[in-house]
Amino acid sequence: MIPEIGHFLLIVALGVAVLQFLVPSWGVWKRDARAMAVGQSAAQVQFALVFLSYLCLTWAFVQKDFSVTYVAANSHSDLPLIYRISAVWGAHEGSLLLWMLMLSGWTGAVSVFNRRLPADITATTLAVLGAISIGFLSFMLLTSNPFDRHFPVPADGKDLNPLLQDPGLIIHPPMLYMGYVGFSVAFAFAIAALVSGRLDGAWARWTRPWTTTAWLFLTMGITLGSWWAYHELGWGGWWFWDPVENASFMPWLVGTALIHSLAVTEKRGLLKSWTVLLAIIAFSLSLLGTFLVRSGVLVSVHAFATDPARGVYILGFLAVVLGSAFSLYAWRAPKLKSEGDLAFFSREGLLLLNNVFLVVAAAAVFLGTLYPLFVDALGMGKISVGPPYFNAVFIPLTAPLAVVLGLGMAVGWKRAKFKEVVRQLRWPAALAVVLAIVLPFLWVDGNSFAVFGGVLLGCWVLLTSVHDLWGRVRAKRSLLNGLSSVPRSVWGMTMAHIGLGVWVLGVAFVSLYSVERDVRLAPGESAELHGYQYFLRGVEPVRGPNYDADRGTVEVTRDGTSITILHPEKRLYRAQQSVMTEAAVDESPIRDLYVALGEPFDNGDWSLRMYYKPAMQLVWWGGFIMFFGGILAASDRRYRLAKLAQAPVEADGKVSA
Amino acid sequence: MSPRHWALTLLLALPMLAAAQPPAEEPPLTVQATLDAGQQERYRRLIHELRCLVCQNQTIADSNAPLAQDLRSQVERQIAEGRSDDDIRHYMTARYGDFVLYKPPVQRNTVFLWVGPFLLLLGALAIALRQLLRRRDTAAITPAAAPDPQALQKLLDEDRP
Amino acid sequence: MRFLIPAALLVVLLVFLGIGLTRDPREVPSPLVGKPAPAFDLALLGEPQRYTQDDLKGRPVLVNFWASWCAGCRVEHPLLVKLAGEGVEIIGMDYKDTDEAARQWLQRHGNPYRRVVLDAQGTAGLDWGVYGVPETFVLDANGTIVYKQIGPMTEQAWTEKIRPLLQGQKS
Numbered sequence: 010m011i012p013e014i015g016h017f018l019l020i021v022a023l024g025v026a027v028l029q030f031l032v033p034s035w036g037v038w039k040r041d042a043r044a045m046a047v048g049q050s051a052a053q054v055q056f057a058l059v060f061l062s063y064l065c066l067t068w069a070f071v072q073k074d075f076s077v078t079y080v081a082a083n084s085h086s087d088l089p090l091i092y093r094i095s096a097v098w099g100a101h102e103g104s105l106l107l108w109m110l111m112l113s114g115w116t117g118a119v120s121v122f123n124r125r126l127p128a129d130i131t132a133t134t135l136a137v138l139g140a141i142s143i144g145f146l147s148f149m150l151l152t153s154n155p156f157d158r159h160f161p162v163p164a165d166g167k168d169l170n171p172l173l174q175d176p177g178l179i180i181h182p183p184m185l186y187m188g189y190v191g192f193s194v195a196f197a198f199a200i201a202a203l204v205s206g207r208l209d210g211a212w213a214r215w216t217r218p219w220t221t222t223a224w225l226f227l228t229m230g231i232t233l234g235s236w237w238a239y240h241e242l243g244w245g246g247w248w249f250w251d252p253v254e255n256a257s258f259m260p261w262l263v264g265t266a267l268i269h270s271l272a273v274t275e276k277r278g279l280l281k282s283w284t285v286l287l288a289i290i291a292f293s294l295s296l297l298g299t300f301l302v303r304s305g306v307l308v309s310v311h312a313f314a315t316d317p318a319r320g321v322y323i324l325g326f327l328a329v330v331l332g333s334a335f336s337l338y339a340w341r342a343p344k345l346k347s348e349g350d351l352a353f354f355s356r357e358g359l360l361l362l363n364n365v366f367l368v369v370a371a372a373a374v375f376l377g378t379l380y381p382l383f384v385d386a387l388g389m390g391k392i393s394v395g396p397p398y399f400n401a402v403f404i405p406l407t408a409p410l411a412v413v414l415g416l417g418m419a420v421g422w423k424r425a426k427f428k429e430v431v432r433q434l435r436w437p438a439a440l441a442v443v444l445a446i447v448l449p450f451l452w453v454d455g456n457s458f459a460v461f462g463g464v465l466l467g468c469w470v471l472l473t474s475v476h477d478l479w480g481r482v483r484a485k486r487s488l489l490n491g492l493s494s495v496p497r498s499v500w501g502m503t504m505a506h507i508g509l510g511v512w513v514l515g516v517a518f519v520s521l522y523s524v525e526r527d528v529r530l531a532p533g534e535s536a537e538l539h540g541y542q543y544f545l546r547g548v549e550p551v552r553g554p555n556y557d558a559d560r561g562t563v564e565v566t567r568d569g570t571s572i573t574i575l576h577p578e579k580r581l582y583r584a585q586q587s588v589m590t591e592a593a594v595d596e597s598p599i600r601d602l603y604v605a606l607g608e609p610f611d612n613g614d615w616s617l618r619m620y621y622k623p624a625m626q627l628v629w630w631g632g633f634i635m636f637f638g639g640i641l642a643a644s645d646r647r648y649r650l651a652k653l654a655q656a657p658v659e660a661d662g663k664v665s666a
Numbered sequence: 667m668s669p670r671h672w673a674l675t676l677l678l679a680l681p682m683l684a685a686a687q688p689p690a691e692e693p694p695l696t697v698q699a700t701l702d703a704g705q706q707e708r709y710r711r712l713i714h715e716l717r718c719l720v721c722q723n724q725t726i727a728d729s730n731a732p733l734a735q736d737l738r739s740q741v742e743r744q745i746a747e748g749r750s751d752d753d754i755r756h757y758m759t760a761r762y763g764d765f766v767l768y769k770p771p772v773q774r775n776t777v778f779l780w781v782g783p784f785l786l787l788l789g790a791l792a793i794a795l796r797q798l799l800r801r802r803d804t805a806a807i808t809p810a811a812a813p814d815p816q817a818l819q820k821l822l823d824e825d826r827p
Numbered sequence: 828m829r830f831l832i833p834a835a836l837l838v839v840l841l842v843f844l845g846i847g848l849t850r851d852p853r854e855v856p857s858p859l860v861g862k863p864a865p866a867f868d869l870a871l872l873g874e875p876q877r878y879t880q881d882d883l884k885g886r887p888v889l890v891n892f893w894a895s896w897c898a899g900c901r902v903e904h905p906l907l908v909k910l911a912g913e914g915v916e917i918i919g920m921d922y923k924d925t926d927e928a929a930r931q932w933l934q935r936h937g938n939p940y941r942r943v944v945l946d947a948q949g950t951a952g953l954d955w956g957v958y959g960v961p962e963t964f965v966l967d968a969n970g971t972i973v974y975k976q977i978g979p980m981t982e983q984a985w986t987e988k989i990r991p992l993l994q995g996q997k998s
Contacts, residue, residue, distance in 0.1 A: 244728040251723050286833060293837075306847035308723050320848045328841050335834035342830045353798040361798065365790045373783035379843070380779045386846035389775040391855050393717050395725070395768025402783050525710070608730065719855065719958040732923075733958050736949060761956035763858040 015065025016156040029139030033132035048135030056117035085168035087555035102155035133201035168584030177237030185230030191223020196292035213275035225639025232632025243590030243605035256298030262371035415473035437472035453522035463517025471510030501642025512631025518624035539621035872943035895932035903979035911939035
């Protein structure tokens with residue numbers, strides 16, 4: 010009964026979404042305030058309906074209702090409760106419901122927080138979000154209903170894909186989807202700006218916190234995904250430039266560009282049509298990612314079970330939503346006039362360069378990801394594009410970005426004096442060079458042109474960010490006074506940039522100085538890797554709730570002292586009879602020691618894969634620091650006050666129709 | 667995002683449809699004991715450039731599929747025999763096609779792949795510079811005009827550096 | 828005008844994605860098609876002499892890579908037996924298998940093969956670019972590979988692709 014209620018709630022939600030799209034649209038057209046206001050209540054009702062429907066599916070999982078096809082395919086009576094709850098988004102249908110929950114959640118939030126915006130802007134925004142909901146709800150109801158039942162009811166489920174039975178995977182998809190879906194809000198604002206023809210500093214100020222929030226979730230989602238892959242896959246990799254990884258990275262790059270161009274649009278009233286275009290593209294790339302993951306057009310290690318009908322549906326949806334958005338853009342964007350001048354050597358000038366590099370980097374990822382498809386479609390053969398290509402192309406495209414970032418920290422708005430900037434930055438620059446020479450020797454006991462370059466850029470970003478913050482603090486009477494006078498948005502920006510610097514350092518060290526080794530060991534034997542001795546003490550069978558495992562005990566020593574004892578596992582999940590590798594990692598900010606069990610040999614030997622990975626943790630820390638930077642920036646009181654300040658305008662009726 | 671090996675798992679569940687692989691009873695021992703340091707370096711680089719064809723999207727370095735193991739030992743043997751990297755790449759493409767190379771060679775059907783991003787960068791920089799230079803000509807010093815109420819302007823000024 | 832560029836690019840992208848939906852990205856054509864069969868020199872099952880690529884010349888043949896441990900091979904097996912009954916010459920390449928297992932398997936399921944070549948180490952498989960059994964190569968009378976079937980042989984592949992190729996050979 011409960012699954013039928015969930016299904017029914019989705020159908021009602023679709024009806025409400027149609028209202029949410031049509032009534033406010035009509036209201037904007039006819040300038041009818043009451044019709045425009047319908048958007049708010051529709052958005053909130055829709056959220057309630059989807060949320061309840063989501064609870065229904067969760068209930069079916071918790072209760073082990075294997076008469077529901079989706080539950081039977083993705084759960085098992087031995088599956089621990091926490092994984093039964095997270096199994097809701099473990100495959101295509103349920104993850105779509107999670108996506109829909111996020112979308113209705115974001116829409117609900119817009120309807121609550123945007124009450125003080127001009128009525129027509131809110132109405133248009135909610136109508137656009139309603140249109141997107143219609144697309145996803147009908148997609149789910151027509152091709153991917155998670156509530157479908159089947160008879161006869163199987164005695165037990167097929168179990169959740171064992172790869173997903175990991176704490177990292179519990180929160181990774183929701184974070185990622187929050188980010189993907191969050192860009193729909195910036196998209197809806199962009200459409201509202203095009204429809205109303207009004208795009209000013211206030212518009213940019215409304216859009217900024219929403220964009221930053223989506224971005225911070227996406228940052229966290231990508232970081233967690235990478236962290237999970239590193240621990241779960243047993244080959245020590247953390248980024249593979251897989252199509253599906255790229256599908257999340259492209260909106261991230263464009264979203265980052267959008268955050269920066271929004272700053273220019275807000276402060277200087279410039280780059281208006283460009284900012285709107287970025288907002289549309291960021292969401293387009295989110296939708297494209299959905300298409301790539303669920304249609305099967307590309308070979309990916311992450312892809313969902315695919316079905317051509319779904320691909321056709323999403324393609325049609327892309328054509329309708331993006332086709333209308335880009336047509337509207339072509340028609341209305343010429344009317345968005347930027348005010349004022351854009352000097353090359355100014356913060357806005359450098360931010361424009363930032364946008365150039367970020368967007369070209371995103372375009373390069375796009376090209377590399379879809380190139381095999383293009384070549385195949387043109388009948389020019391089958392090729393692969395993988396990590397060697399992306400590393401070769403991506404690094405030269407983004408390295409200048411780090412240089413520009415550091416400069417931008419010292420360059421003011423409107424116009425700056427080159428000499429003055431050089432004078433300010435000579436100490437950070439000199440220190441960065443010294444660190445780039447010294448740090449690699451301390452950290453990885455060596456230096457090379459590549460690692461010198463990487464560390465130089467990382468330190469440059471770090472030091473210029475800290476230097477900029479210090480400059481702001483020093484201007485005040487006391488340290489405390491100075492620190493508290495720095496606005497949260499500036500803290501956020503500084504944190505995000507520091508996160509980037511830390512991340513660059515980590516990437517430079519770990520990608521250039523990792524050491525790996527495959528060995529065959531009998532219990533009691535040891536192997537050496539980068540000064541560490543790995544002793545295989547033994548491998549014992551252990552029994553988990555729904556799997557049987559071989560659990561290795563590997564003691565790592567250095568110069569005779571024990572450093573750590575690691576327990577890599579090879580698990581056989583009983584229901585699906587699939588083997589999973591659980592790597593064991595001894596983590597520290599300096600280095601990771603990583604061991605994964607390979608295959609057993611007939612005589613009791615084991616093959617082991619061992620890694621020494623310097624500064625791996627900095628990659629995760631970089632992501633987390635960026636995430637917290639995003640939180641600080643998005644929660645700046647300026648955005649909340651801006652909404653209050655907007656209120657009288659609306660009351661005057663000057664802006665609202 | 668969903669899981670690595672996801673589709674591979676599916677294939678394992680449906681062996682009828684999958685191109686079968688022999689059971690992994692005896693993984694060949696690849697410890698590269700025969701290679702010197704420079705050769706090991708080349709070995710590492712090459713196995714990270716070659717695609718495992720039976721896997722979804724993995725290099726032969728990252729996969730434990732029997733074919734990946736065979737190809738790894740093939741790479742190892744050929745390096746030990748003194749073959750060059752290009753010889754080995756050619757050996758692979760002669761059997762499996764360009765699909766096996768994760769780093770596609772520059773050739774007729776990949777020219778745009780390699781040149782495209784840099785052309786795009788030049789184009790984008792040209793547009794950006796034209797924008798920056800053209801504006802300067804017509805530049806009068808205009809205030810950061812926005813039809814905002816004064817209260818907003820104040821807030822804006824508040825965090826100007 | 829320049830504001831139309833994004834829309835134009837979108838249209839191009841959608842067309843490509845649409846074409847992409849009709850293609851299978853996992854289907855990798857063999858570079859060996861159009862080339863002579865790779866060299867090998869291997870023992871035969873139950874026969875004393877060796878077998879080489881030269882023995883494949885002189886008439887069109889199917890070269891089928893299979894193994895007793897391979898599930899897909901059982902799927903295609905009845906079709907192979909049927910084709911052999913119709914007079915199609917099929918050479919079996921027993922890939923990474925043992926003589927004993929192969930013999931038992933053929934006894935149980937029937938033997939469609941004119942000869943069974945023992946590729947116990949998988950070396951021939953490597954040279955032929957086999958990446959998973961079953962795979963079937965179609966050779967013309969000159970010993971040139973004219974087609975490769977990846978995965979189990981199907982009735983459809985036989986009637987639509989392979990038989991026309993072989994008939995073209997004979998005439």
